[in-house]
Every structure is written in C-alpha cells, then in structure tokens.
Amino acid sequence: MRLKSTFWRATFLILSAAYLIPEAIFNAQLVSLIGLGTPEESALEQLEIYGRAISGIGVTLLIADLLPAKFYKSTSKGVISLLILAAIIWPTVYFGQKALVENLLIAPSSSQEREYAVLSAVFRDALAINALEVADLEYDAQEMKTSENLTFLALFGGLLYADETLADNLESHKKDIIKQFVQKKAYQDFTQHFQDYSALYDRLSGNYSEYAKGSNKYNQTLADIPNREQGYWKNVEQEVNQGWEKYQQANKTFIARAEARAQKYGPKIYQYHESTNRCSEKYKKYSQRSRKAKCIERLHARYKREIDKAGLGYVEPSYWLIVEDVSGLENTANTLLSGLLTGGLTTVMQGLSLATGGDGGIKDKRYKYTDDPEHYQLKILQHPNFQAQFKSETGYPMGIQTLTTFRTHNVTQQRIRKSLTEKGLTLSKNWKITNRNEFAQSVANKVKADADKQWQQAMKKKGLDLPINLDWDSFQLHPSVQKKIKLQMGDTYVHNIKSDWNQANFKRYVLDPNIEKRTQRYLDMIEDARQHFEDGEKYAEVGKQALRSVIIPPISMSLSLFLICLTLIKLPVKLVEVIKPNWLEGQRKSVTFAIKSLPPILLIILPVMLVGNQFTAQTNSPVNYFLVKVENASNSVFSYALRWTLHAQPVLHPMGLAFENKTNIYQNTKPFIHVLAKLDEQLPQWQLSNNQKKNMKDVIKGITRLTILPNVENTTIRIMNIAPKYQSGMHLKPGAYDIQVSANGYETYREWHQLLAGEQNLEVILH
Amino acid sequence: MNLKHLLTSNDICKIFSILLALILISSCSSTSKQSSRSKSTNDNSATQQQTSSLSKALAARGFYKSRLGNINYINAPQCANYQVQSHRGAVRHPENSVNALIDALDNNFDVVEIDVRVTRDDVWVVHHDAQTGRETGTVDNKRRKIESLRYEKEWGYLRIRDQNTGRLLSTLPPSFRQIASAFSRNAKSKQLLNIEIKTKASIRDLEMLDYLAFKLIGQGRYFYSSLTLKNLSRMRDINSSVFLSFIQSPANRSLAVLRNDLEKGAGADPIFLRNKSLLEDLAGVASRRYKEYRYDDVLGMAKLKKSLKNNYGLAMDIRQYGQRASKIKRLVDQQGIPIATYTINGQAYHAKSLLSIKSKSRPTSVIIDDTLYGFCSEYGLPEMKKHIAISGLSKRLTMLPQDLDLERLDQINLYFDSGLYPAIGDQLKSIGKRITALKYTPVILNTTAGKKEAGSAVNLSSEEAIKIELRKGSEK
Known part of the structure; x- marks a missing residue:
C-alpha cells in the first residue's frame, strides 16, 4: 500500500496529538460531573454537546487517516478531501450519536426501564452524598473527588440499572434511602437555600414599604376629606357667584337693548298714535268712516312693518298704551281732566278703540299714549317675547334682585347639580344649596370611591388584592401575598410562610417540610407509578432524563476513553512512520498485522490486568456482582468494556483535568456550545x-x-x-x-x- | 258744569267723615311717634355702635369707609407709584356726572378725567358721546347731536342715564362750568382735573374753556388731554404753562376686540359700552380704513415736541405700551415726559396687562375704570393691626385674611358660615376652618418592614447512612 506523503503523515500525527487534548478534557469533565451525582441540566447540556462535537472531530481524524494516499496527492487535494470528509463525518457523528441514543435507547425504553433509571439515579446520588452505604463497597464518600471514586460513581448508575431485580431488592429501604438522600442533599446546600430564602425578605420588605406608603396615602386622602369638601364647596359658591355676576351683566345688556329699542321705536309708536288720532279727528263723520278706516289701516301697515324689526314679533299697538281704571261715572270728565294735567300723555281717541277692536273697555278704562322713553323701555322689558329671550339666553327669569335669591333659585340648584354630576358627585334631586350636609357626604363618598379605585388599580397592577392598614405580619400572611410568594417559590412554598424567619425557623418551617414533600414525590414516582412513565404520562420525561443520566455516561466515557487510548497508542507508530515510512517493509504480512494489532490488544487487556481498583478488588464485591448482571443482561463485551473503563479511567482522569487547568478549553467553549445546541435542535425534527x-x-x-x-x-x-x-x-x-x-x-x-x-x-x- | 251739582249732600257727609278720620289717625300716629321715639333712639344708638365697631375693624386693616361709602386707604395707597386717574369719574355713578366727579374725589383719586364738548351756542358741556342716546337721553326721546344743539333752548331736554338700569335720571348732564365749580368745592389740594377735549374746537372756544377752568379751578389744578393734536397745540398757544396730554388713538387690534365683543354681546359690561362710541368717533373705523398713528417712537416724540413745546405727556393704549414697555419707557424718560395708559377693552384687561409689566417699565399714570381700592389692592395691602371686635360683622372682619375684598362686605355674612370669604380678584376663598362634621382618623403605618429574626444556630445533622446489600439474597 502506498503511504501518504511525509507532510500528511506529519500533519495527521500533529492533529491526532492535538485532538487528544480536548478529548481528554471531555473525558475528565464527564467523570467529574457525573461522578458527583445527577448534574444540573445546563451543565449536562454543555457536557453532552461538547463531547459529541469533539468525538465528531476524533472520528473524522481517524477516518481521514485511513483514507488511501491518493486522496492526499497534493496539499490542496488533501485539504479538500479533509474538508469534504469533515463535512460528511462530523455531522454524522455529532447528530448520529444523539439519534442513536435517542432512537435506540431512550425513545423505545419501557416504563419499567424508566422507573429503574430513576431509582438507579437516586441511589447513585444517594451514594454520592453518603446517604447510602453499600455493603462491601469500598466507596469512601469523604473522598468522593478521587478519580477512582468519580469514575465508579459515573458508572454506578449504569451498573444499578442493569440489575432488573434492583427494585425488589431494595424495596424495604427505598423510603429511608430517599428520605436520607433528600435530607442530606438539602442540608448540604443549606447555606444556599437560606440565602435564596433571604432574598424573599428583601423583595417582600421592599414591597411592604411601597404598600405602607400607599396605605398611608389612602388614609391621608380620607383624612383630608373635610378640606376636599371645602374645596368643592368653594368651587360651587364661586360658580354661583360668577353666575350671579353674569346674570347681572345679562340684565344690564337686556336693559340696554330695551333702552335702545325704546329710543328707536318709541318715537315711531308715538307718531303712530298721533297719526291715528289725527285720522279719527279728520274723518269724524259717519259718512267718512271708510276713509277713516283706510287711513288707520295704512298707518297700521306702516306700524307693523316697523315694529317687526324690533325683534319682538308683532306687537299690538294697544300694548304700548297706558291703561288706567276709571269709574264709569267719572269716565268722560276725568279723561278730559287727566289729558290736561299729565301734559305728555294724550288720551287715545275712540277711533283707535274702534280700529283695534270694540269699545268694551272705553267706559271704565282710560287709554293714553306717551312719548316718554322710559315707558317704552319698561314695556319692552315687560314684553313676554323679550322676557323669553332673556330666559333662553340666561336660563333665568328677569327680575332676580339679590345674590341670596339667585343662589337659592331652582335653576341655580339644577345647574350646580349638573356641574357636580359631571365632576362625579351625586346629589339627590331635591338637594338644595342650603343642604351642606348631603353635599359633604357626597364628596366624602366620591373621595373614598376614588381612593378605593386608585387603591384597587395599584393592587391590580401589582397582581395583589390587599386591604389597607395591614401591618408587616398581616401583610406577609395575607392570602394574596402568600399566593404571590407561592408563585415565586413554586414547589418549595409552604403554607403561611414568613420571610423574616431565622435559620432555625427556616429549617423547621420551610426546609424540613420540603424535604418531606420531596421525599414523597420521589416515592410517588417510584411506588406504584410505573404506568406514569409511559410516553405522554407525567413522569415520562423525568424517566427519560434519568435514563440518559444513567446510561449515557458509561457509554460516553467508555467510547471517549477508548478513542483516547487508541489515538495515544497509535501515536508512536505514526511517529515512526513519519521518520521512517517503510519500517515494516519487507516484513511478512502476519508480522506486520501482529505489530499493528498488538497495541490495541494490549490496550484492551493491560488496564484490567495491571491497574488495581478498589471496587473490583474483591471477587464478590457488589461491583463485580453488577458486572455479572450486566453481562447477563447484555453481553460480556459490554460488561468487559465497563470493567475496562472502571480500571483505565482513573488513570487518565488526572491528565484531562491537567489539560483543562492549563488550557481552559472546556470553559472557553461555553458560549459556542449553546449555538451548537440550537443546531442540535435540527436533529429531532426528522421525527x-x-x-x-x-x-x-x-x-x-x-x-x-x-x-x-x-x-x-x-x-x-x-x-x-x-x-x-x-x-x-x-x-x-x-x-x-x-x-x-x-x-x-x-x-x-x-x-x-x-x-x-x-x-x-x-x-x-x-x- | 258746576261742582256743586256733581256732589250730593250725602257725598259731602262722606268727605267730612273721611277728613275727621284722617285727623284722628294723624293725632294717633303722633302719639305713637312719641312712644316709639325712645325705641328709635335705642336703635340708633345700636346702629351707631355697630358703625363705630366696623370703622375700627376697617381701620385695623388700614382703611376707612368714606362718607360716600368708598373704601379708602388711611395712608397713601401702595399702588406701584402710579398716578391713578378716574376715567369719566367714579364707576359707581353715571359717567361724566357731578356725582361721579364728587365720588371719585371722595375716593381719593389723584386725577379725575372728564370729557368736554362745545354746543352750537358755544357753551362747554360735559359729554363723552357725540350725541345723546347711550350716555344721556332726552325726555322727548329725540336724538340730539351735542355740537348741533343750542344749550339755552335744548339742554333742558337732556337727562343723565343710569348705565346699570338704563333709566333716565332726573338730573341734567352738567355744563363744564358746573363740573368745574363742583371740582373746586370738593377736590383736595393735590387732586387734579383732566379735561379731555372731544370737540375739534375753535381757538375762541378753547380760550373760553381755559378761561373758565382758570377762573373756577385755578392754575395748576387742571390739565387738558385730547385725541386731536390740533386742540392741544392751539391750547398751548392760549396757555403756555398748562400740562397737555396727547392721547394716541387705540391699537387696531383693540378696536377689533371691542367690535367683536360688542357684536358678540359681551358688551354687556357697561364699561365696554362706554367705548362703543369710540368706534364711531375714530375716523375710518366704520369703513375699516382706520390707521394707527403712533407717537411712541423717536419721530412721534419729535412731532409732539414741535406741537406742544413743553409740559406735555402721552397717553396710550395699554396694548401698544405692553408690547414694548421697556423701550417706550426708556424713550419717554429720556424726553422727560410722563406716560399714561388706558384701554378700550375693559378694566380687567388693563389691570392684567399692567401687572405683567416689570416695575421699572411701568407707566407714570393709569386711566382706570375701577375704584381706587379695586385697582390698587392688587399691588399690595396695608399691614393688618391687631384688633378685637366682640360681635357681628366687625368680629368677622378681624378674623378674615388680608385679601378680603372690602368692597364686598355685604357678602361676608352670606359666605362666612360656609367657611368662605370674598377675596380680592372676584374670588371666593376658604377661611380654613373645618365646616363639616366628617371625621376620619387615619392609620399611619410604619413604612419599614419588621426586622428579620435574629440569626440562630441550626442543627443540620442527619441520621447515619442507610446500609444496604445490593447483591440479591445476601442483604446484611
């Protein structure tokens, strides 16, 4: 087989060596975290995402190294090959791990398995905090942070889970273990719990201060009612006073209007009467009666035209006459006498009476007309249409003489009532300005209603429903405040909790009842609740999460450890190959295979053989017992892998911790992990x-x-x-x-x- | 017809018996008068006591009630150093009447302003409007133009009109001679008469006016003002030393406001109505061609100087003055001429505008339509002295704050029991005493939350770890 170029061999050597560091860090973090019991969700998320991301890199490197040399003919070709490979392998590994675990282990898990997982996790955690002591188990809770202990505990959950008979086995201890575990855990974190609880006082005392100020303000508002009432009353009287001013002004205006009309129309009316008299005198004879009538008619038409302009509507000419009662006996003589004596006044001739209809009154009434402007002004002021105009403009009749009369006038009462109604003051229909008491009561009602409304709005805004005047203790214990506290505290709330308790009372009234409650919840979850672990039931998610926490750590740990070891073991061979590429050339194939296979074989065998472990030292130790259980439940390879991990991991754990201490890689990748977590959300979308x-x-x-x-x-x-x-x-x-x-x-x-x-x-x- | 024929013997008997009855009633009433005299004396004494008590209570506030019923300052009023002129006499009486003049003098105004016109037969009369109608009326209800009527024949038809009731009074509007004599008889030593010449008068008429003023009032006790510069320049030629006040015509805007108010009917205020005739008087206003002629600038001042030479002043619309008070004040101070302000838009506007002007820019003189107390009380009140009154209005007077409106004493009793009093500025104010029986005792909470319980030791020990055997069937 052709070898890759030296450059690429060296590159892979360096990349492999470099990869070891983050992988070792992951491994150590995994052990440290899971080895202390069930971790926080966020910590678990970081660990999981980081681990999968790093293992993706590791597998990519492994496969890249296995690719034939032709993929690395040139640097650029090599880089492209590497990138393409990374683009395929990394997501496959990253998402694949999750998909495999979720689809093969978690999703199809039975309710029984989930229940076991919960129990296993609890026992593991109980062991971690020394709430549980397992016979013949050399676990020293006082030294829980040793690599051996941590490794053991990280795997212990998985081991327990593998024992199908665990539940039956621990039946009689379940309650005590859980109670002990919950209590120890709570007591262990007492300072933190009390600190959290103290924040309640800080919040509540601030709220009370605000509440007390509001309550005081409410009280002051009510105490201020007499002043407010006086203020309202002042406004009422001020309005009436101003109304009176306006009324007087209106009176003057109308007098001025009447006077202007009197000046304008007075002479015309006088002239009309004069002319009418002349007509009567001129056409005295009976034969001239029609000419007289025409003459009067003409004058009357002119009068009508003029008087229409006065804005009073049509006014009969007789309206302007001065009427006096006279005895029938003296009628004629007195008429003549008065005509002489009054100078300005002139007796209307009988002709007028004829023209304006009938002579009925002429016998006992005296009719006169005058040029006196005051008479016309008075008559205009008295005219119903003029008075109606006044009333329509002012709302009042003419002639109110004093402020006192105006103040108690019915129209004034109506106006005050209307104005006060607009201001929200309700008064009875019969209310009069003289009834101050009813007014005061109405103001008091309004002020109180406003204050109540304001109070209720403020309470609503705060989401509370509190009465006024509560002292600190009553405030704390009020159901509305308690409800709010309950919302904030959630499950940890206890009935009638007070925020100012000291440590002892906190423990007595809050922590201990919560321990009870929590214990009970665990028990509820475990006892007779298997059906609730079914998909869609209330404990399904809890069960799955527990399952993840008990079975993923052993798998991850073993895999990670194996990858590290494999890479580590291959490093010397790779180094030799960089320096001397064909060092195995000429060897027989079997020899070459043996040389190449030896390191992994040694890696698999040696840790178990050479590295001692307190938990498996005794043949009949519980751990060995569980490993047999695992072997029975699954297969011997899986069981051996666990045993191997149990032995090999404590050796590598310190190395990973040292790397992290030096590089802080795990710590520094935190911000990126969340981004990856979001990416992770793409995975389940398939389903x-x-x-x-x-x-x-x-x-x-x-x-x-x-x-x-x-x-x-x-x-x-x-x-x-x-x-x-x-x-x-x-x-x-x-x-x-x-x-x-x-x-x-x-x-x-x-x-x-x-x-x-x-x-x-x-x-x-x-x- | 003989009277005897009209009366029968029976009627005569009736008349006698009525006469007898009247005599009897008359004698009875004289007896009852005697018997009630002592009661009446007692009543009078009680009234006198009340009046005296009220006078003391007023005196403690720095005021006294004059014989005509004016609320007057005992000492000089704190009135921002204004020379205060009563426009057409006191507002409490028909304008330009003798009563208005006497009342204004009684009210201690520095100056009383009146308007004069000359009749066709060269008699100077006191009348603001060009014709009768608003200010005065005629008994025959006929309108007459002042400048066209003959005093000797027609003045007797005129009657003063009460502006509040619109009724004609029995008194005739005064001639200048009558008003000058009344001023001479009633004015205190430093009070002046401001004679506003409304007519565009001839030199001869002006000579007559000045002669009458000089003879009846005396040099230095009167001065002239006019909207017509020509009148004043002619008067300067006649009298080289008399003070002349040129009245700058009102601002266009003021006329528009006045017109608008009158059209709206807000002219209900008689003070507004007083200025109605201005719209007719000022040339061009009716046709809206009216143009403001300003003298409150350097050029205008030069014109005034040229026409009036010395001892003159300027009166102007407060609207124009208020817009650039400091500048105008600086200018007139440089010229050494006093400045007066007036308004045609109601006293409230004048008073408000004056209050908004900085003290150093205030005019020298103000022509107002108010009482001296009504105007000056806005600028400060005398310090109240301690005074004890036993009962009645006087007692209430001593209890009420400084800003009690002394011109509304009649309203005190109406409001006192409601915890209110009439205050300066047409207001009602609270006395501050609790009137209603409503009582509420407030609960005042400590706004700090209770303290936390003192820290305590806490026992966190738990039981021994539970020992278990995990290997099936081998529990220990």
Missing part, C-alpha cells in the same frame, strides 16, 4: 410533526403560545395582569399570568398560572 417543530422553536426562542380551551362556548377570556387582549395562540413571555374566564350562567374562573415556554393549552372547566 417531529409540524406542531412539535413549532413548539421546539418557541421553546428555544423563549416564547409561550397560549391557547385557553374552556368547556363552554361564548366565553370572555381576559388576562388580568397584562394590557393586550387575549387571542387564541397569543404569544407571551414565559411567566405568571392571572387568567379569568367568564360566561353567562357560569361561575367566573380566575386563577394564576405559571406558563412555561412553548405551546401551552390550558383547559378551563366552568361550573
């Missing part, structure tokens, strides 16, 4: 429906798509703590939402919901 894909995207973007599904039609759905209106499938940020669903004839539903990212379908049952 997902469109909806699931959409949901996945939402989860990645951190969007909640909310659809509320009530059991009745024609409901009104509102999300009370946000401004936008509810729409089916609306986008929200993950968080807490106050959801109200109402429908005619049903009791309104209102609850806070903590909504996670992704599609959230909320079924609401109205009763």
Whole structure:
C-alpha cells in the first residue's frame, strides 16, 4: 500500500496529538460531573454537546487517516478531501450519536426501564452524598473527588440499572434511602437555600414599604376629606357667584337693548298714535268712516312693518298704551281732566278703540299714549317675547334682585347639580344649596370611591388584592401575598410562610417540610407509578432524563476513553512512520498485522490486568456482582468494556483535568456550545410533526403560545395582569399570568398560572 | 258744569267723615311717634355702635369707609407709584356726572378725567358721546347731536342715564362750568382735573374753556388731554404753562376686540359700552380704513415736541405700551415726559396687562375704570393691626385674611358660615376652618418592614447512612 506523503503523515500525527487534548478534557469533565451525582441540566447540556462535537472531530481524524494516499496527492487535494470528509463525518457523528441514543435507547425504553433509571439515579446520588452505604463497597464518600471514586460513581448508575431485580431488592429501604438522600442533599446546600430564602425578605420588605406608603396615602386622602369638601364647596359658591355676576351683566345688556329699542321705536309708536288720532279727528263723520278706516289701516301697515324689526314679533299697538281704571261715572270728565294735567300723555281717541277692536273697555278704562322713553323701555322689558329671550339666553327669569335669591333659585340648584354630576358627585334631586350636609357626604363618598379605585388599580397592577392598614405580619400572611410568594417559590412554598424567619425557623418551617414533600414525590414516582412513565404520562420525561443520566455516561466515557487510548497508542507508530515510512517493509504480512494489532490488544487487556481498583478488588464485591448482571443482561463485551473503563479511567482522569487547568478549553467553549445546541435542535425534527417543530422553536426562542380551551362556548377570556387582549395562540413571555374566564350562567374562573415556554393549552372547566 | 251739582249732600257727609278720620289717625300716629321715639333712639344708638365697631375693624386693616361709602386707604395707597386717574369719574355713578366727579374725589383719586364738548351756542358741556342716546337721553326721546344743539333752548331736554338700569335720571348732564365749580368745592389740594377735549374746537372756544377752568379751578389744578393734536397745540398757544396730554388713538387690534365683543354681546359690561362710541368717533373705523398713528417712537416724540413745546405727556393704549414697555419707557424718560395708559377693552384687561409689566417699565399714570381700592389692592395691602371686635360683622372682619375684598362686605355674612370669604380678584376663598362634621382618623403605618429574626444556630445533622446489600439474597 502506498503511504501518504511525509507532510500528511506529519500533519495527521500533529492533529491526532492535538485532538487528544480536548478529548481528554471531555473525558475528565464527564467523570467529574457525573461522578458527583445527577448534574444540573445546563451543565449536562454543555457536557453532552461538547463531547459529541469533539468525538465528531476524533472520528473524522481517524477516518481521514485511513483514507488511501491518493486522496492526499497534493496539499490542496488533501485539504479538500479533509474538508469534504469533515463535512460528511462530523455531522454524522455529532447528530448520529444523539439519534442513536435517542432512537435506540431512550425513545423505545419501557416504563419499567424508566422507573429503574430513576431509582438507579437516586441511589447513585444517594451514594454520592453518603446517604447510602453499600455493603462491601469500598466507596469512601469523604473522598468522593478521587478519580477512582468519580469514575465508579459515573458508572454506578449504569451498573444499578442493569440489575432488573434492583427494585425488589431494595424495596424495604427505598423510603429511608430517599428520605436520607433528600435530607442530606438539602442540608448540604443549606447555606444556599437560606440565602435564596433571604432574598424573599428583601423583595417582600421592599414591597411592604411601597404598600405602607400607599396605605398611608389612602388614609391621608380620607383624612383630608373635610378640606376636599371645602374645596368643592368653594368651587360651587364661586360658580354661583360668577353666575350671579353674569346674570347681572345679562340684565344690564337686556336693559340696554330695551333702552335702545325704546329710543328707536318709541318715537315711531308715538307718531303712530298721533297719526291715528289725527285720522279719527279728520274723518269724524259717519259718512267718512271708510276713509277713516283706510287711513288707520295704512298707518297700521306702516306700524307693523316697523315694529317687526324690533325683534319682538308683532306687537299690538294697544300694548304700548297706558291703561288706567276709571269709574264709569267719572269716565268722560276725568279723561278730559287727566289729558290736561299729565301734559305728555294724550288720551287715545275712540277711533283707535274702534280700529283695534270694540269699545268694551272705553267706559271704565282710560287709554293714553306717551312719548316718554322710559315707558317704552319698561314695556319692552315687560314684553313676554323679550322676557323669553332673556330666559333662553340666561336660563333665568328677569327680575332676580339679590345674590341670596339667585343662589337659592331652582335653576341655580339644577345647574350646580349638573356641574357636580359631571365632576362625579351625586346629589339627590331635591338637594338644595342650603343642604351642606348631603353635599359633604357626597364628596366624602366620591373621595373614598376614588381612593378605593386608585387603591384597587395599584393592587391590580401589582397582581395583589390587599386591604389597607395591614401591618408587616398581616401583610406577609395575607392570602394574596402568600399566593404571590407561592408563585415565586413554586414547589418549595409552604403554607403561611414568613420571610423574616431565622435559620432555625427556616429549617423547621420551610426546609424540613420540603424535604418531606420531596421525599414523597420521589416515592410517588417510584411506588406504584410505573404506568406514569409511559410516553405522554407525567413522569415520562423525568424517566427519560434519568435514563440518559444513567446510561449515557458509561457509554460516553467508555467510547471517549477508548478513542483516547487508541489515538495515544497509535501515536508512536505514526511517529515512526513519519521518520521512517517503510519500517515494516519487507516484513511478512502476519508480522506486520501482529505489530499493528498488538497495541490495541494490549490496550484492551493491560488496564484490567495491571491497574488495581478498589471496587473490583474483591471477587464478590457488589461491583463485580453488577458486572455479572450486566453481562447477563447484555453481553460480556459490554460488561468487559465497563470493567475496562472502571480500571483505565482513573488513570487518565488526572491528565484531562491537567489539560483543562492549563488550557481552559472546556470553559472557553461555553458560549459556542449553546449555538451548537440550537443546531442540535435540527436533529429531532426528522421525527417531529409540524406542531412539535413549532413548539421546539418557541421553546428555544423563549416564547409561550397560549391557547385557553374552556368547556363552554361564548366565553370572555381576559388576562388580568397584562394590557393586550387575549387571542387564541397569543404569544407571551414565559411567566405568571392571572387568567379569568367568564360566561353567562357560569361561575367566573380566575386563577394564576405559571406558563412555561412553548405551546401551552390550558383547559378551563366552568361550573 | 258746576261742582256743586256733581256732589250730593250725602257725598259731602262722606268727605267730612273721611277728613275727621284722617285727623284722628294723624293725632294717633303722633302719639305713637312719641312712644316709639325712645325705641328709635335705642336703635340708633345700636346702629351707631355697630358703625363705630366696623370703622375700627376697617381701620385695623388700614382703611376707612368714606362718607360716600368708598373704601379708602388711611395712608397713601401702595399702588406701584402710579398716578391713578378716574376715567369719566367714579364707576359707581353715571359717567361724566357731578356725582361721579364728587365720588371719585371722595375716593381719593389723584386725577379725575372728564370729557368736554362745545354746543352750537358755544357753551362747554360735559359729554363723552357725540350725541345723546347711550350716555344721556332726552325726555322727548329725540336724538340730539351735542355740537348741533343750542344749550339755552335744548339742554333742558337732556337727562343723565343710569348705565346699570338704563333709566333716565332726573338730573341734567352738567355744563363744564358746573363740573368745574363742583371740582373746586370738593377736590383736595393735590387732586387734579383732566379735561379731555372731544370737540375739534375753535381757538375762541378753547380760550373760553381755559378761561373758565382758570377762573373756577385755578392754575395748576387742571390739565387738558385730547385725541386731536390740533386742540392741544392751539391750547398751548392760549396757555403756555398748562400740562397737555396727547392721547394716541387705540391699537387696531383693540378696536377689533371691542367690535367683536360688542357684536358678540359681551358688551354687556357697561364699561365696554362706554367705548362703543369710540368706534364711531375714530375716523375710518366704520369703513375699516382706520390707521394707527403712533407717537411712541423717536419721530412721534419729535412731532409732539414741535406741537406742544413743553409740559406735555402721552397717553396710550395699554396694548401698544405692553408690547414694548421697556423701550417706550426708556424713550419717554429720556424726553422727560410722563406716560399714561388706558384701554378700550375693559378694566380687567388693563389691570392684567399692567401687572405683567416689570416695575421699572411701568407707566407714570393709569386711566382706570375701577375704584381706587379695586385697582390698587392688587399691588399690595396695608399691614393688618391687631384688633378685637366682640360681635357681628366687625368680629368677622378681624378674623378674615388680608385679601378680603372690602368692597364686598355685604357678602361676608352670606359666605362666612360656609367657611368662605370674598377675596380680592372676584374670588371666593376658604377661611380654613373645618365646616363639616366628617371625621376620619387615619392609620399611619410604619413604612419599614419588621426586622428579620435574629440569626440562630441550626442543627443540620442527619441520621447515619442507610446500609444496604445490593447483591440479591445476601442483604446484611
């Protein structure tokens, strides 16, 4: 077989050596992380993505090295070959690992396997924190960070999982182990827990301060009612006072208008009466009656034309006459006498009476006309149309003499009531300005209603429902505040929690009940709950996750370790080949094969033989017991691989840690890992429906798509703590939402919901 | 017809019995008058006591009520150093009447302004409008132009009109001679009469006017003003020392506002109506060709100097003055001439505009349509002295704040029990006392949250690890 050029041989030597570093780091991180129990989700994500990415590189290098020399004829050809290979192999390995694990191990796993996985993970974790002691197992929890311990624990979950009879075997201890485990774990992290809890006080005390200020403001508003009432009253009186000013001005205007009309039309009316009298005198005889009538008619027509312009409508000429009562006996004599005495006044001739209709009154009434401007002004002021104009412009009748009368006038009362109604003050229909008490009560009601409304709005904005005047203790314990705390604390909330407890009370009232609760949850999960691990059931995801945490570490660790060792072992051969390419030339094929096969064989055999391990030292140790179980459950190769890992890994672990300490590669790749994780989301899409894909995207973007599904039609759905209106499938940020669903004839539903990212379908049952 | 024939003996008996009854009633009433005299004396004494108590309460506030009922300052008013001129006499009486003049003098105005016109038979009369109608009326209800009527024959037809009721009063509008005599009799030593010449008068008429003023009032107690520069320049030729105030015609905008207000009917304010005739007086206003002639610049000042020579001043629309007060003030100060302001848009506008001018740019004189108290109280009030009054209005007067409107004393009792009082500036204000019985005791919370419990030791020990045997069937 033709060898690659020296350049490429050297390149592969260097690349292989370089690859060893990140792979060894991964290996060490894996052991360190899993060896301490179930890690945080984010830490697990980084580990998994990093491991797959690096192994992709490793496999690419291995295959690239195996390619015939013709692919590396020139540097450029070699680079292109390498790139094409990387483009094919790396994604295949990167996604393939996940696909294989998910499709071959996780997805088809049975509910029983998932339940076992949970149990195995718990026991592994319990062992890690010394809540569990296994007979004859040389695990020293005090020195848990030794490479041997870490390696063992990383694999221990897998070992336990392989034992089908584990559940039955541990039946009587389950509860104690879990309780012990949960308690130890909680106590171990007590400082952190108490610190987290203390943040509640910081938040709540800030909220209380705000609340108390609001409550004080409310109180002050109510205490200020008498002043507010006085302010409102002042405005009322000011309005009335100004109204009175306006009324007086209007009065003057109308007087001026009347006066102007009197000046203009007074002489004309006087002239009309004069002329009419002249007509009567001129055509005295009976035979001249028709000429008299015509004369009067002509004058009357002119009068009408003129008086129409005065803006009062048609006014009968007789309206302008001065009427006096006289006794029938003295009628004639007195008429003559008065005519002489009054100078300006002139007695209307009987002709006028004839012209204007009848003579009925002439016998006991005296009719006069005058040129006195004041008379005309007065008559205009008295005219109903003029008074109607005044009323239509001012709303009041003419002739109100004093502010006191104006103030208590019915129109004034109506106007005040209207103006106050516009300001939100309600007064009874019979209310009068003299009834200050009713007014004061109305102001008090309004101020209180406003204050209440403001208070409720402020509370709504905060998502609370608190009364005023709560002291610190009552505030903390109020159901509305407790509800809010519950939302923030989630599962860890305890009834009537107080934020100002010290460590002892925190432990007593919060931590210990939570330990109980958590223990119970674990037990619920394990005991008689196998069906809940089925796909679509409530523990399915937990089970799968536990499965990943117990079976992936051993596989990853073994693979990674194997790759490292293989590369490591091949390095001397490669080095020789760089220096002396044809060092095996001339050898027989069998010799060549033997030389080339020897390192891997030694690699497989030697660690188990030469490297000691505390966990397998005794023939009947539990680990050996489990390895047999593994062998029985799967095959001896798998069992040996585990044993090999158990022996070889502690040797390499320190090396990986040293690399990371020097290079910080694992630490520095954190930001890129998340990008890769997003890329990773492409993988499951092969199997997902469109909806699931959409949901996945939402989860990645951190969007909640909310659809509320009530059991009745024609409901009104509102999300009370946000401004936008509810729409089916609306986008929200993950968080807490106050959801109200109402429908005619049903009791309104209102609850806070903590909504996670992704599609959230909320079924609401109205009763 | 004989009267005897009209009256029967029966009627005569009736008349006698009525006369007898009247005599009896008369004697009875004189007896009752005597018996009620002591009660009346008591009432009078109580009224006198109240008046005296009120006077003391007013005095404690730095005021007194004059014999004509004006609210006057005991000491000089704090009125931004304005020379305050009463426009056409006091606002409380019909304009340009003797009563208005006397009331303004009683109210201690520095200057009382009146308008004079000359009749066809060369008699100077006091009348603002060119014809009768608004300001005055005629008993025969016929309109007369002042400059066309004969004083001797027709003046007797004229009557003063009460602007508030529109009624004609029984008094005739005064001649200049009458008003000058009234001024002479009633004015205090430093009070002046501002004679605004409305008529474009001949030299002979002006000579007559100045002769009457000199004879009846005395040199230095009066001055002239006019919208017509010619009148004043002629007067300068007649009287070389008298002060002359040229009135610059109002701003176009002011006329537009006035016209608009009158059209809208806001002319309800009699003060507005007072200026209605201006629209007719000023040439071109009716046809909207009116042009502002300004004298408040360097060129205008030179024109005035040329026409009026010495001892003269300028009166101008507050609208024009307010727009560039500091500049105009600087200019007139340089020329050494006093400046006065007036308005045709209502006293409220004048007062508001004056208040917005910086103190150093204020005019020397203001021609106002208000009482002295009404105008000056906006610029400051005398310090209140402690005073104890036992009861009634006087007691309330001592309790109320400094800005109580003393011209609305009649409203105090109406509002006092409601916790309010009439304040300067047509306002009602709160006394500050609690009127209603509403009571609420506030709960004031400590805004700091309770302290955290003191730190404590905590026992975190847990039980021994659970020992188990994982190998099936070999549990230990």
